[in-house]
Amino acid sequence: METYNNVVLEQLPKHLKRFVVAQQYERYTALDQALWRYVMRQNYSFLKDVAYYPYIPGLKKAGLSIARIPDLQQMNDSLKLIGWGAVTVDGFIPPSAFMEFQAHRVLVIAADIRQLEHIEYTPAPDIIHESSGHAPIIGEPDYAVYLQYFGEIGTKALSSRKDFELYEAIRHLSILKEHAGTTEAELAEAESHLKTVQDNMGEPSEMALLSRLHWWTVEYGLIGSLEDPKIYGAGLLSSIGESASCMQKSVPKLPYDLDAVNYAYDITKPQPQLFVTPDFEHLMKVLNQFADTMAFRVGGKQSLEKAIDCQAVCTAVYSSGLQVSGVFKTANSDQAISYLQTVGPTALAFSGKQLAEHGTNYHREGFGSPVGLLENSPKDLADFSDEELIDYGIRPGKRCSLRFSSGIVVEGVVMKALRQETKVVLISFEDCEVYRNDRMEIYFKPEWGTYDMAVGAEIVSVFAGAADKDTYPSVDEKTEETPNLSHIPIEDSKLVAIHACIGKLRSESFDRKSWKDIFDQLYTEITDNWLALVELYEIAWAHHVYELTQEAESKLSAIIAIRPSLKKLIEDGIRVAKEEALNNH
Incomplete structure (x- = not known):
């Protein structure tokens, strides 16, 4: 991956680098350059009066010009001075990856440029939107902090199966719209499919709700007073049609608050209303209000159930700090979590780093463990001293029986107890049986091999993806395609x-x-x-x-x-x- 002598890009984790493609600047045609010039000249003519920030200084800070499509080397030469970077990708990437790039202070730039017939607006990511829309305002320090923080929050948001279907439907339609050979029948079929998916989304997930906050701020946000707002959203800054029409009085301007999560959006149509924030600090306040409702801050059974509904890789964090990453399934019907269970490849980590010998190859069939306090002990087993462990019979080579307040029993020969920092995070057993209700519910049998028991009285956090993404095998397909810049009939x-x-x-x-x-x-x-x-x-x-x-x-x-x-x-x-x-x- 080309890093353009930018330390921000050099420090990107490897699981994100796989989305990056070469810009291949020489593939932009003279028509592409003319299209860029036209849009940028129109933008400057209009936005110099209605954009929140000084437009030309903002462009220069980001290494952009009105005259030519930006070169990624020039962009990075400028952006690295303010602690950011930019990479090119091939069109749409998964929302979680987009958010994570943002958390690492990296702007994701679609390498493609829109067709002439879509010069005013395209729903597909393109270099006009991503660079001229997002990059110039990065020079505003308070906004840059908000953008990075949003990425950090967004990386943890839980999605649903429906979210993925919607993402694929939007991606497919946008690609068709930008492909010169698309027929009217193909477009109609894709639009019909998208509408079907949109009409059957069910309850919105964390990611869906968070995406609405992103849309009404980062993409289509206004700032200032309701009577005289200025544009800062990238979708408006890069649309020569909507940047003008949105300022008309016929488009309602609403004060931005947490209620914005109740407003869905359609990327293929002009926005029916816009939200105005008084300043960027207010954006942070609203974002934190929403984050306080998310599974990564709430924890508990309700959060784990959201992860189960995802049917995708998520991470549950025990009170000991142990992180279990995998696809979760329902393991008990109690009001609280008494047993945690994954199916398929699972990894254990601590502080975002996989534990040695506890990757997906070792836990390839899944992982299960009790959650809760030991019976007659008010203290979390994770906080036991070495002496207290011995008092409970937890020492290598000794058979012991641990009975949890939920009724779950773990009986076996202790192999070892693993500490991380001051916490006991994992106890391994051989010849072990795990059961409840006098063996009416069996969780583990001796013949299955070593039993690794996670330690912790509760699940304190649940978030999307693996704890250590660089060691957890990716479930996304690696894109090997190059941008279709030169598809010229x-x-x-x-x-x-x-x-x-x-x-x-x-x-x-x-x-x-x-x-x-x-x-x-x-x-x-x-x-x-x-x-x-x-x-x-x-x-x-x-x-x-x-x-x-x-x-x-x-x-x-x-x-x-x-x-x-x-x-x-x-x-x-x-x-x-x-x-x-x-x-x-």
Whole structure:
């Protein structure tokens, strides 16, 4: 993985590095560059007045410019000065991974760039949204702290099976929308499938609710007063359509508080309302209010049941600090947890580091252990001294019987007791039987081998994923695909060549004949020529050759007559070109 001489990237854990792909900057075409320039010029024209932060200084802090698609080396050269980094990925990555990158102060940049027909907005991740939307505001210290902290909280959020189905449906539809060869039938089928999934989500999970807070702040947040808010959300900052429409009075502006978790969102449509925070400190307050309800802070049986519902790898933490990572299943019907049980590969860790010889190869069939106090002992077994262990018969080579207040009994020959720091975290037995209710419920039999009993009076925390992700085998497929940047249909290759000529014309001394040669190739019936004509119009205006601007404007008017949907894009391009030329005159 390329780290761009940025220590932030060098310190990324290996389980995140597998999502990173090379940017392959040379694959961006001249048309891609023109598309970037158009969006960024429009953004600057509008956002300089409504963005929360100074737009141009923000771009420079992030290593971005209006003129060209950002190069990851330049971005990292700038971002590392404020303790952040950036990497490119291939489109969508799992929400948990996205959050974890954020927790490590790394911006995830989709390497792809949207198609011309989606220039105003695309639901798919692209380099315009990820870089020009998220990166410039990182220079605001309070916001950067919030973004990192959100990542830390989000990494622990429990998802549901429905969340994964929704993620896959959105991912599939977004990819289809950005693929030039997609048919209307394929789009309709994907949209129908997404609606079916959305309509059958059931109760939202922690991750679903947290994603709403992320959406209404990081992506679509406003800051200031309800009467005069400013934009800081990346989704708005990177959408030349919605950044303007969202400020209209017809879009309700609500005060941001915890109630925002009750507002679902649709990434394919303009937002029906937006939330305004008075400052970034308020965002932290609301986030902590929600985090106080999450399983990683609450613990107990209710939290473990959320993990069971996930049917994915989660971690339960005993009061001793022992971390059990695996797929959990229901093991008892008590009101409190009396026995914890996983199925399939399981790992034991402490403080985020896997215990030696307790990885998934050793616990490949699952792991089970009592939870609770010993009968007639008010003290957590984890806090027993060596002398107290001996008093209870817990010493190597001695057969002992441990009876828990829940009625569970562990009988066997002690092999060893493992301490971490001051806590007893694990006691291993041989020739062991674990049962309850006079053996009506059997949890472990002697012939099954060594029994490793976790120690702790309660489950104090439950969170998503493995405790030591770098040693726990990933359940996600590793993506080997490279970004599909150069998927250019044959009929579009001529347009790419024309934009290359325009780029050359822009970089050299103005030449009227070259301008006319390009202009004469742009037929009005090919309405995708509109961006090239806007570029030529801008160049002519910059050099005050007004008869050429009139020719370009005439062709652009003809295109509007054929495709009225392009009216705003073309008129905005003309307006910005005039403004810039007059300001520079």
